[in-house]
Amino acid sequence: MAKTLYDKLWESHVVRDNGDGTCLLYIDRHLVHEVTSPQAFEGLRLAGRKPWRVDANLATPDHNVPTTDRAQGISDPVARLQVETLETNCRDFNITEFTMDDIRQGIVHVISPEQGATLPGMTLVCGDSHTSTHGALGALAFGIGTSEVEHVLATQCLVQKKSKSMLVKVEGETPDAVTGKDIILAIIEKIGTAGGTGYAIEFAGKAIRDLSIEGRMTLCNMAIEAGARAGMVAVDDKTIEYVKGRPYAPSAAMWEQAVADWKNLVSDSDAIFDKVIELDVEQMQPMVTWGTSPEMVTSISGSVPAVKSFTDTVKQEGVNAALNYMGLEENTAISDIYLDKVFIGSCTNSRIEDLRAAAAVAKGRKVAANIKLAMVVPGSGLVKQQAEREGLDKIFIEAGFEWREPGCSMCLAMNADKLEAGERCASTSNRNFEGRQGQGGRTHLVSPAMAAAAAVKGHFVDVRKL
Amino acid sequence: MEKLNTVEGIVAPMDRPNVDTDAIIPKQFLKSIKRSGFGPNLFDEWRYLDHGEPGMDNSGRPLNPDFVLNQPRYAGANILIARENFGCGSSREHAPWALLDYGFRVVIAPSYADIFFNNCFKNGILPIVLSENEVDSIFSEIAATEGYQLKVDLSAQTITKPGGDVLHFEVDEFRKHCLINGLDDIGMTLEHIDDIKAYEQQRAKQAPWLFS
Numbered sequence: 135m136a137k138t139l140y141d142k143l144w145e146s147h148v149v150r151d152n153g154d155g156t157c158l159l160y161i162d163r164h165l166v167h168e169v170t171s172p173q174a175f176e177g178l179r180l181a182g183r184k185p186w187r188v189d190a191n192l193a194t195p196d197h198n199v200p201t202t203d204r205a206q207g208i209s210d211p212v213a214r215l216q217v218e219t220l221e222t223n224c225r226d227f228n229i230t231e232f233t234m235d236d237i238r239q240g241i242v243h244v245i246s247p248e249q250g251a252t253l254p255g256m257t258l259v260c261g262d263s264h265t266s267t268h269g270a271l272g273a274l275a276f277g278i279g280t281s282e283v284e285h286v287l288a289t290q291c292l293v294q295k296k297s298k299s300m301l302v303k304v305e306g307e308t309p310d311a312v313t314g315k316d317i318i319l320a321i322i323e324k325i326g327t328a329g330g331t332g333y334a335i336e337f338a339g340k341a342i343r344d345l346s347i348e349g350r351m352t353l354c355n356m357a358i359e360a361g362a363r364a365g366m367v368a369v370d371d372k373t374i375e376y377v378k379g380r381p382y383a384p385s386a387a388m389w390e391q392a393v394a395d396w397k398n399l400v401s402d403s404d405a406i407f408d409k410v411i412e413l414d415v416e417q418m419q420p421m422v423t424w425g426t427s428p429e430m431v432t433s434i435s436g437s438v439p440a441v442k443s444f445t446d447t448v449k450q451e452g453v454n455a456a457l458n459y460m461g462l463e464e465n466t467a468i469s470d471i472y473l474d475k476v477f478i479g480s481c482t483n484s485r486i487e488d489l490r491a492a493a494a495v496a497k498g499r500k501v502a503a504n505i506k507l508a509m510v511v512p513g514s515g516l517v518k519q520q521a522e523r524e525g526l527d528k529i530f531i532e533a534g535f536e537w538r539e540p541g542c543s544m545c546l547a548m549n550a551d552k553l554e555a556g557e558r559c560a561s562t563s564n565r566n567f568e569g570r571q572g573q574g575g576r577t578h579l580v581s582p583a584m585a586a587a588a589a590v591k592g593h594f595v596d597v598r599k600l
Numbered sequence: 601m602e603k604l605n606t607v608e609g610i611v612a613p614m615d616r617p618n619v620d621t622d623a624i625i626p627k628q629f630l631k632s633i634k635r636s637g638f639g640p641n642l643f644d645e646w647r648y649l650d651h652g653e654p655g656m657d658n659s660g661r662p663l664n665p666d667f668v669l670n671q672p673r674y675a676g677a678n679i680l681i682a683r684e685n686f687g688c689g690s691s692r693e694h695a696p697w698a699l700l701d702y703g704f705r706v707v708i709a710p711s712y713a714d715i716f717f718n719n720c721f722k723n724g725i726l727p728i729v730l731s732e733n734e735v736d737s738i739f740s741e742i743a744a745t746e747g748y749q750l751k752v753d754l755s756a757q758t759i760t761k762p763g764g765d766v767l768h769f770e771v772d773e774f775r776k777h778c779l780i781n782g783l784d785d786i787g788m789t790l791e792h793i794d795d796i797k798a799y800e801q802q803r804a805k806q807a808p809w810l811f812s
Binding site: 265448 | 714
């Protein structure tokens with residue numbers, strides 16, 4: 135029978151069928167960070183259990199780490215304790231951790247692919263919903279809660295029910311300045327933030343194949359914002375080229391064997407999906423969110439919608455609440471929205487290609503006078519190092535951006551990087567929820583080039599017309 | 601995990617769609633390394649008029665009188681009813697920990713985000729899915745009746761309304777069994793140690809790079 139990529143990934147990891155609709159699924163890689171793991175390690179200790187397979191785990195602190203001078207350590211005592219707790223747990227259980235002073239430290243979803251710790255054909259989990267990112271490499275990757283973190287640590291398995299399958303096909307020749315970020319926002323606009331709930335999404339079509347691996351990571355990263363725990367892209371030559379030579383990737387004879395296996399990680403041509411969605415990339419433009427949910431989005435040439443343009447009354451109330459929170463009037467042109475801060479970073483858009491795209495816009499320009507803070511937070515120490523080799527840091531600093539140390543930073547504002555109440559931010563992150571970037575803060579999600587363009591103009595602008 | 605079989609009590613209405621886990625428990629409280637004590641900060645940004653931080657004495661903070669859980673008629677509620685896509689966003693299990701610590705044992709909504717839905721079952725909270733119509737009528741009945749209570753019976757998979765009307769709900773058999781008996785799934789999985797080891801041996805032959 136013809137199989138989807140998801141079927142193949144699922145079936146190759148079933149340890150046992152529990153006969154009640156659930157399976158025991160084997161997990162190849164487990165990423166650990168400071169926020170969702172302490173209670174899991176505590177649970178292991180209380181039960182007298184040990185990690186089943188220490189080498190399947192890779193840890194780093196990312197949510198709570200400061201992005202300014204690290205020599206001072208972490209000033210917030212509560213955050214410091216959490217980061218120290220991760221260190222103690224990793225040391226006690228012998229788990230590899232890239233600590234704050236290690237060049238390889240960074241956002242879990244950036245460092246694992248960077249190290250080759252994410253491989254095609256793997257099952258990969260982490261106590262973080264953006265784990266869907268890793269599906270870009272033809273892996274089955276999804277976020278879990280802390281109870282499941284403990285379960286994976288103790289058993290290397292999870293009890294899971296297979297999801298339904300959805301194919302999202304994006305065809306056509308991608309217009310200039312339309313990125314993986316714009317494509318996923320356009321998909322969420324079409325299917326809604328719950329459109330993918332209960333599904334594993336495979337992204338396919340010419341526009342997806344044309345994306346770089348980093349672009350595919352941005353796309354899969356936000357599958358969760360469409361409600362899908364997992365997003366994935368079939369393996370092609372780009373995938374294999376990306377993985378080759380990375381520290382944790384197989385080498386020598388095993389490399390050839392792995393590549394031969396990975397080439398099967400595509401959906402069969404006659405595979406049947408539970409749902410198919412088709413989009414035409416040629417109709418897309420750079421996207422900007424206007425509300426408090428990623429589905430509240432339009433293109434740069436659009437406007438804030440009128441509440442009455444929505445038929446459903448529950449939706450109308452939601453839009454009304456969103457416009458109130460965002461301080462926006464109906465029918466305002468997106469390009470008339472002025473900003474206070476700009477954030478370029480997060481597991482969605484902090485990789486080298488993202489920084490290059492933003493720097494290309496910032497080069498030779500200055501951050502507008504109304505922008506109080508424009509910051510660039512690389513996804514990892516290695517991304518930062520690469521950007522500095524290319525001189526991107528100088529371009530940003532000269533333009534008036536701050537150049538920071540790697541971490542999650544203002545994507546969720548657990549550290550000192552946050553919006554004040556009422557401040558409006560162009561952000562390359564993934565969530566525009568109320569209070570996400572700081573209580574009362576107002577978030578607009580965009581691509582890195584669009585964020586940089588907003589920084590230099592002080593308001594949203596089509597980067598192609600800059 | 602605390603067992604759950606029947607829950608009877610006051611129902612608090614959370615009348616907005618897409619309530620995300622950032623709203624349920626804001627990020628600053630995620631710095632805790634414990635799994636208890638989140639109840640006073642459940643829905644913190646909506647519930648209080650000031651900005652909350654971990655370690656604060658919440659008893660003296662100014663309450664937002666318009667927020668539903670601050671209304672005296674919903675005091676002591678142990679059932680929460682919500683709109684579509686409840687619990688979307690982050691995977692933080694602090695969200696069900698906060699709901700549980702506040703006193704909620706049952707959530708009712710037309711739909712949930714997947715990770716949150718799973719996390720509830722791991723913590724002794726029953727997330728019930730009802731149709732939009734059924735949820736809508738409960739919202740109207742709550743608005744019309746002070747002290748509105750429901751009785752949830754997990755074994756029978758029923759919700760009994762104050763007038764005696766009975767609604768039926770679906771729940772996965774395995775999850776129902778675990779909730780009713782308060783079972784730890786890790787212990788259950790470890791009963792299959794031989795299967796896990798056999799899988800690893802066979803997989804290491806097929807894909808040795810995953811085990812080197």
